[in-house]
Amino acid sequence: VISGPQGTLFGRNAVGGAISVYTKTPGNEIEAEAKATYGNYNLMEGSGYVSGPLSDKLSVGVYANYRRRETFQTITGAALYDHETKGGVRGKFVFKPSDTVKFTGSAEYYSIHSTEAGALRNIQPDATAYFFGATQEIGKYIYSANENQGSKISTQGYVLRTDIDLSFADLVSISAYRKLKVFTVNDLDATNVALLSDYANTYSNQLSQEIQLLSRPGS
Secondary structure: OEEOOOHHHHOOOOOOEEOOOOOOOOOOOOEEEEEEEEEOOOEEEEEEEEEEEOOOOEEEEEEEEEEEEEOOOEEOOOEOOOEEEEEEEEEEEEEOOOOOEEEEEEEEEEEEEEOHHHOOOOOOOOHHHHHOOOOOOOOOOEEOOOOOEEEEEEEEEEEEEEEEEOOOEEEEEEEEEEEEEEEEEEEOOOOOOOOOEEEEEEEEEEEEEEEEEEEOOOO
């Protein structure tokens, strides 16, 4: 976490600071880990990874997680799901063909299906909705809907970083591509009558190429 303007290295939108996330990189030793959790609302969660060298020049790693939990809300209307599901997987490699060149690449996929994320809950009687015949219960963690409320989000990303030792400096190339898909259905009047609803499909594709020439201390 870096505070203060970071536009020089992290882009024009990093005026107040930047949060950099560094994913685990496979090394020259074999590593593995697995975790499992069970909780209320039938929460089932698991994660794990395995990584290590395939040769003296190539190391690879696979990382994955999964989570499923039944909703804690009382649904008196329609919903896409009665549970929330999240999951993702990432593959990463480091290839060093020589002492001066190194390639680091990764590919990842993540998705989430949920009703809770897009649910609109009524907290007071809606006069307009009742005029059209709404009959929903208002209370804690309760929502009504005549539409199948919910959201489906998936994203995938690919990154290739090339490091070249030029002796007097380091040349770094970072190529990246990311794709995002978001589908949401919201019952905006938050009642069990067909009054006001919203459907949204969002697609995003981002391609970037960065080249850095990094001088060394004393050069």
